[in-house]
Amino acid sequence: MSIALRTPPVLDVDALLDDRDTRIVVCCGAGGVGKTTTAAALGLRAAERGRKVVVLTIDPARRLAQSMGIDLLDNTPRPVAGAGSDGGTLHAMMLDMKRTFDEIVEAHADPERSRAILENPFYQSLSAGFAGTQEYMAMEKLGQLRARDDWDLIVVDTPPSRSALDFLDAPKRLGSFLDGKFIRVLMAPAKVGGRAGMKFLNVGMSLMTGTLSKLMGGQLLKDVQTFVAAMDTMFGGFRTRADATYRLLQAPGTAFLVVAAPEADALREAAYFVERLAADDMPLAGLVLNRVHGSGADQLSAERALAAAENLEEGGIVDQEAGKADLRDPAAPEGSADALAAGLLRLHAERMQVIARERSTRDRFSSLHPEVPVAEVAALPGDVHDLAGLRAIGDRLTTGQSI
Structure with a gap:
């Protein structure tokens, strides 16, 4: 059974928090x-x-x-x-x-x-x-x-x-x-x-x-x-x-927020919560999708990045060990810059594959529950330990900006 992909409605977190009736x-x-x-x-x-x-x-x-x-x-x-x-x-x-x-x-x-x-x-x-x-x-x-x-x-x-x-x-x-x-x-x-x-x-x-x-x-x-x-x-x-x-x-005056990660198991649990809240007539405000990955270079697809990496490697001028040496030593052997470029292309391809998988999982949830607004929270590079980190999460809750 195919599931139509759709962009979910956006959850306006600031509007929810600013509403004095909430x-x-x-x-x-x-x-x-x-x-x-x-x-x-x-x-x-x-x-x-x-x-x-x-x-x-x-x-x-x-x-x-x-x-x-x-x-x-x-x-x-x-x-x-x-x-x-x-x-x-x-x-x-x-x-x-x-x-x-x-x-x-x-x-x-x-x-x-x-x-x-x-x-x-x-x-x-x-x-x-x-x-x-x-x-x-x-x-x-x-x-x-x-x-x-x-x-x-x-x-x-x-x-x-x-x-x-x-x-x-x-x-x-x-x-x-x-x-x-x-x-x-x-x-x-x-x-x-x-x-x-x-x-x-x-x-x-x-x-x-x-x-x-x-x-x-x-x-x-x-x-x-x-x-x-x-x-x-x-x-x-x-x-x-x-x-x-x-x-x-x-x-x-009550609002339920279901929190999930952009992973299949977590979104299955989120679907359970959404359905259970609806069955009990509890007011659902939306879904917070946490730790979403993004890229500022998403114009370069995973397929094109992998193809470029393979072209460099198959040209005979790339040596993986030389690439590693290039990262450590400015006097690395000739060709190490190409090895580094190939490695970076592969990392980018992996990132784009993660992004595609997360979007597909999100779209599957939204196709099953198209009425549920979603706020996407960009993944942070580390754990949150203080108020500054919480403020960063709050900013991402309201902008949906992925990094």
């Missing part, structure tokens, strides 16, 4: 495509265009802190020195899953009940690593940040790979667990009274909890039941807040 930008994508750097560059550029920005990373890697010159990111937004102009400011933070859970407990329970929950062994395990907890707490933190007036733009950097979209599902899963049938069953023994009319139910519950005790272990079951009893008044709030944040992500 309050949340969510960067999602596969691992290793520069998503964290993109989120940081977007936050910095918005701050230097006059917006009050906070960048929230869920990725446990420390790249965001390093690129912003901060020793350590934690659950508290930290100001980024040297960032912002025209009244704009930049803060950054990294989600602390357990601390966010603790804050919820402390905010919604009285001191005695809060202490009982925080000291409960089952809660400590749940808050530290239960499946879906990180994504749920990311939603909680996003909701908290959005409710404050300190920032007018929140940039969210999600975890790598397809798990980046788990935060769309995890709140529902965790909410279903916390107020689901299993939890209610565990609560029943604590709620059954001593009235005669409840004797039969008591017997049934004893049999049930005896079975659960064998499956889970007596101490674990007791810890769970104690946890559930202490959390009883909070269960409804988890689902309510998760639903509110989910609706916030669907609102017009």
Whole structure:
């Protein structure tokens, strides 16, 4: 099946950042495509265009802190020195899953009940690593940040790979667990009274909890039941807040950016993200295509460059070792300049082949998703370690200039 090639619509990143109705930008994508750097560059550029920005990373890697010159990111937004102009400011933070859970407990329970929950062994395990907890707490933190007036733009950097979209599902899963049938069953023994009319139910519950005790272990079951009893008044709030944040992500003030590299695997992942966001009615702003290669001499095709290199080599005047010597020594043997020229032609041909492959991969994606605007970001010669590097990424995000 042939796929028609087309030039994708251009994503206007500055227009997105300048739109005061845009309050949340969510960067999602596969691992290793520069998503964290993109989120940081977007936050910095918005701050230097006059917006009050906070960048929230869920990725446990420390790249965001390093690129912003901060020793350590934690659950508290930290100001980024040297960032912002025209009244704009930049803060950054990294989600602390357990601390966010603790804050919820402390905010919604009285001191005695809060202490009982925080000291409960089952809660400590749940808050530290239960499946879906990180994504749920990311939603909680996003909701908290959005409710404050300190920032007018929140940039969210999600975890790598397809798990980046788990935060769309995890709140529902965790909410279903916390107020689901299993939890209610565990609560029943604590709620059954001593009235005669409840004797039969008591017997049934004893049999049930005896079975659960064998499956889970007596101490674990007791810890769970104690946890559930202490959390009883909070269960409804988890689902309510998760639903509110989910609706916030669907609102017009939110924009999702899918970040990818111009490689087949990364763009397949990007297509998955695009389709999943559409299925969930999430507002997609566009695709950021990172590390795109270009050439100022693209008038010379790979085929012509290779043909010229072969002509030089087949003429009998080129010696590869002489070419190497020419690079090291001005007194290299005669003919080394031709060897160097042939080598450079081959390097140019390789570059043009890379560019052609990247464009073909991009065009395939755009043919399948012609409605998705694309911003191409030229590849930098090295990694980004500071604000200057982030500014360079921001410039490339808005110009699309390849180098």
